[in-house]
Amino acid sequence: MKENNRVLFVGNGIAMQMGIAEKWDTIIKDIAEDYGVKLFPDTNNYLPNNMQIVIATNDNVDKAMAEFCEKLKAISLTDEQKIFGKKILSLPFDKIITTNYTYELEKSVKNNKLFRCTNPKDFRYERSDMTLFGYIPINKNKKVWHIHGHACACNSVIIGHYYYGKLLSKIQQYISSNMKTWIANQKYGREHKIVSWVDSFLTDDVYMFGFGMDLCELDIWWLVCCKKRHFPDSKIYFYVPKWELAENNSRRLLMNAYGIIIREVECENYSDFYNIILDELS
Template sequence: MKNLVLLIGNDINNISAGLSWKDLLQDIITYCHTSGCIEIDEKKPFPLLYEEIFLTAIRQHHMKEKDLKAFIAGKTAQITPNQLHTAIRALQPEHILTTNYEFTLEGSTPTENTSLIRETTFSIFRKYTMDNIHYWHIHGDCLNPMSINLGFEHYGGQLQLMRNYVVSGTMYTNKAVPKESLIRRIKNKEIYFHSWIDLFFTKDIHIFGLSLDFVESDLWWLLTYRARQKFHHKTISVPNNIYYYIPEAYTERSKFKLDLLKANGVTVVSMPAPTKLAYYQGIIEKIGKTKPVRDTAIAL
């Protein structure tokens, strides 16, 4: 479906039997030999909990982060696809953004990286194109373990590069990367889909399977900056819409988060969820009936 853009999180993987996020966390602690040292508490933001586990492992066992992330990459690569992944591909979206590290959405492991540049650590341009769908792994992928975004330090570095790309301009040596900021390029009507970030200012985006916890500082910054441009600074036109899908039963307990999303110009869509599978099937069906919007960008 031309112009359809999806941002998909890990919850769609929970339809599949096997590794859960809690399982992965326990596996990380076990691998780092920190079982007796780390207290898992939901009050601890995960990026800081990751730092606690890793830094404890460094001090006690001289753990190397590349080994830890290679272990995590191997674990996430074991996640098996389910019927939702197939149904999502059947929509034939132009772009799929995902915070997931594995390639269940693609249906198979890509053989070619189609990013503008090759990134070893951060994920401003990380893209794989398969069957005319552009897949953007915005938090890294398991083929490149050091790109997997888990810790507080990694989030900070990602956000720094994101803000440069949007606000102040880039300093990449590769001449293919535009030096001017995204905001300036939009003002000059020079938009190219080099990065997944471009889509947040130019195309409608449907978000589902993603809890959007406040630890996702990079995404919350992007939503906030976009909203400030749209409602406050108004230096550029921001004509696109962003939709966030949530089960009806969760709307009351998530009111604080939904209020913040609405303040940032995000449209909240609550859906019935008799089962997790039926909930996501309902979203996919609803999106499939969405009329594509006119492409506001100039070039790809």
């Protein structure tokens, strides 16, 4: 069996490690205070983040995200923060998927204030759809997909029921139109043409860290299920500190059911965790 290509998948954890982001529960709490909404932790904590944000904004998600993106666009990096970003970019992955709206990876090596998406050439899908196709080139060979939107384009941000539903619908339509080709390529040992991050997620081996696989990420969970059903020879490796996921944790149980390979890292704290991962993956 041929060796699969690989893709790196990172999330808010890397931005937190660089000191430029907060946990989502903190973000939601701050937004609720801005909108004068009283939160009830015993109730709200049972809801996924994409539902909590609806409550916290009194269903003014669009306005809240526009305001939030203005803050995110102003983020700059120190030289020390850039070192961590450069270490991630130096890993042997030509393709990087991130759920972050911010440009901590790109800003580690470029001084741009604005990052514009590049689209694959010569394909039949809507070129302006940055959520599926648009990527930011780091260099000639390395690209970054921001699959949940961009701080520089607040209308692209995926948060709340409405936008998660729209994104999942696009993903399903795209997969439906390409599945026969992918299956034929798999059958005859042909290389899959990577046009969208969805292609890479399904057909490549995925290495995840700094991403919590929260149950609110319904697009990712659906793709995990789809990957297992149609591309069982491609794997997902999920890196996590050994002390973070209890044996009866709902995310662990769901990952086990879907065949995600959980790589538990013996470490004292998150700094150790990332250092160990970067050494291993390099």
